[in-house]
Amino acid sequence: MNYSMDKYETMLDEISSEVPVIETDLENLTGYTGLYRNGRLYLDRNRKLSEKIVVLAEEYAHHKLTAGNIIDYRSPGAWKEEWKARRYAIEKIVSLDDLLNCALNDCHSKLECAEYLDVTPDFIEEALTHYHSKFGSSHYHRNYQFFFDEDSISIRSIRHSG
Template structure:
């Protein structure tokens, strides 16, 4: 899903998106139907990753999660999982393999996500599926390194 597609999805669901100047390390916030994205983010790729997670809050979370409670951390994790599943599906990984992508740097470029977001997604899938998962005629390995094997 591209940045413009995420914006269209948000707009369709009555979520306003603003680009504003942030102080500190935060790059995005969601509250009450409004997503704010730091306007100092230079690439649409990074904006897309931030926007996807903030949309994850809209679709999965309610209430204030700015504190450091266990519930807040759980809501953050749920929103991040939503973003991971929207931007990088298992089918995307097998498509990259079919197209000859062989390393994580090229994979991040191919999927148009940041290397950090790719790592978060692969870690999420590893927690969800374990060391590997079978998808159609492929086995996707998450350990010891990302790898894909086509079954005969």
């Protein structure tokens, strides 16, 4: 069963209570699938739901975190601002608890996790890279040990002796 619509609608309701979200033919008009401008989020209405979830989270992160015009990636701070927003989006929609649920539900590859979490495989790969950069190849969370690489995640339950 695909929960993308529920996940997207829930995110959209939550975010649009704080900042207007406008769905339009954005990519045809601008070449972008999402933009944050003048206190509004713009999304391309023609994307798949899994893509809209990712773009909505990232553009919301720009609303929360970034300052100035960062569309020109040649400017010195643009990539830094872009990655700051991307990391925020990752932690918002692919948390360690989400990755734990993937592993506990026998989803180990990035494709399986993407389908389970209703995001794109590329976004899962970025999430794994982010958590690998943040924690290294192994991290302990909720009595589990996570093992990260760019293509997969595995977990091992930690047994406490007592």
